[in-house]
Amino acid sequence: MTSPEKAIASSSQVHSLVPPLKWAGGKRWLVDRLTPYWDEIQPQRLVEPFCGGLAIALGVSPQQALLNDINPHLINFYHQIQQGLSCNIRMENQADCYYQNRTEFNHLIECQQAQTAEAAQLFYYLNRTGFNGLCRFNRRGLFNVPFGRYKKINYKTDFQEYQPLFRRWTFTQGDFAALAIEAGDFIYADPPYDVEFRQYSSGGFDWSDQERLAKWLGEQSVPVIASNQATERILALYKYHGFKVDTVVAPRRISCNGDRRPAQEMLAFKGF
Ligand SMILES: C[S@@+](CC[C@H](N)C(=O)[O-])C[C@H]1O[C@@H](n2cnc3c(N)ncnc32)[C@H](O)[C@@H]1O
Structure with missing residues (x-):
């Protein structure tokens, strides 16, 4: 490695972090x-x-x-991690919790509050809990992915390791x-x-x-x-x-x- 600015750490040199979200087409x-x-x-x-x-x-x-x-929800999530995001919303792998949080997330979108820490927490929870990790919106820009029915989900409550x-x-x-x-x-x-x-x-x-x-x-x-x-x-x-x-x-x-x-x-x- 030449200078700290130029330096990169290849995947063989560091234990790389696992992506925090499920994402369609992940590479x-x-x-x-x-x-x-x-x-x-x-x-x-x-x-x-x-x-x-x-x-x-x-x-x-x-x-x-x-x-x-x-x-914009994805990038807000990353911006919030930069600023020290932690999750204190209710995160349960249950349909009623999922649909409540989905409604809350869509409410934030409708009242222009989607670029916030609360929206980022909900986005994370919906991504982990929704069907196949999909990120899909209807014509009005509202999140419409159904509950995912996973057996077990390990939710993160803080993202310090990424900071x-x-x-x-x-x-x-x-x-x-x-x-x-x-x-x-x-x-x-x-x-x-x-x-x-x-x-x-x-x-x-x-x-x-x-x-x-x-x-x-x-x-x-x-x-x-x-x-x-x-x-x-x-x-x-x-x-x-x-x-x-x-x-x-x-x-x-x-x-x-x-x-x-x-x-x-x-x-x-x-x-x-
Ligand atoms: C195949 S995914 C990328 C997956 C990523 N390489 C990974 O490993 O998770 C394609 C991405 O392109 C984004 N996208 C779609 N249209 C775009 C555009 N016009 N400009 C920038 N990003 C766009 C989508 O939101 C999606 O996250």
Whole structure:
């Protein structure tokens, strides 16, 4: 390692923290594949335009990171952890508790109180207790995931273990294209999969967004790795924008339709 700013700790050097949330499309399984590229380049900052559950950021543990997602509840949860979030709401793995907390969370959304510590606690509880860890909203932006029926859930009541890392990292909420990329960055982009329909937050990610993203990534003059479902059109799109494209077999962890079969994942590289 050269300087503290440049230094990174690879997954083989630290015991990386487990992501605090369940997240559809989580990429913990990809950490060991990505770490060698990160180690080789020794970038100054990890940029994840679609940080989701933070599997990659926590696995790589960079000194500096710019972690973005369009989901405002997710980013509020991370901001609240930076500020010392602890949970003192009722957290029980029971349907009545779940629906009460869901109603309370939606009430906070309706009265513009969703960017608060209370909303972050409820978001954490709903994520752990709801069906498949899904994060789904109706047209009015209200959370509508049903109770999950897990046998046992270990709820965290404080998130101090994440604070040293989170305080060094910057979390932003918005569309990926608003990010300011700097020399010394390393981008890992993991957008919603190219499938007919998938919704992570209000507003989907359709084919025109996939095209917009591949173009935007192709224009960045820093190393980029992008992953996606290896559909024919996605492979062609990334090749068109100058990426070297590879495919790997991915385990399916959580999916909206309960499909957990292995799937072909694309890894696209630029700037290596
Ligand atoms: C496949 S998930 C990322 C999973 C993450 N790599 C992990 O390991 O947990 C895709 C993420 O993209 C976010 N997203 C969807 N549209 C977006 C957009 N236009 N800009 C930024 N983030 C977006 C979703 O909220 C979701 O968290």
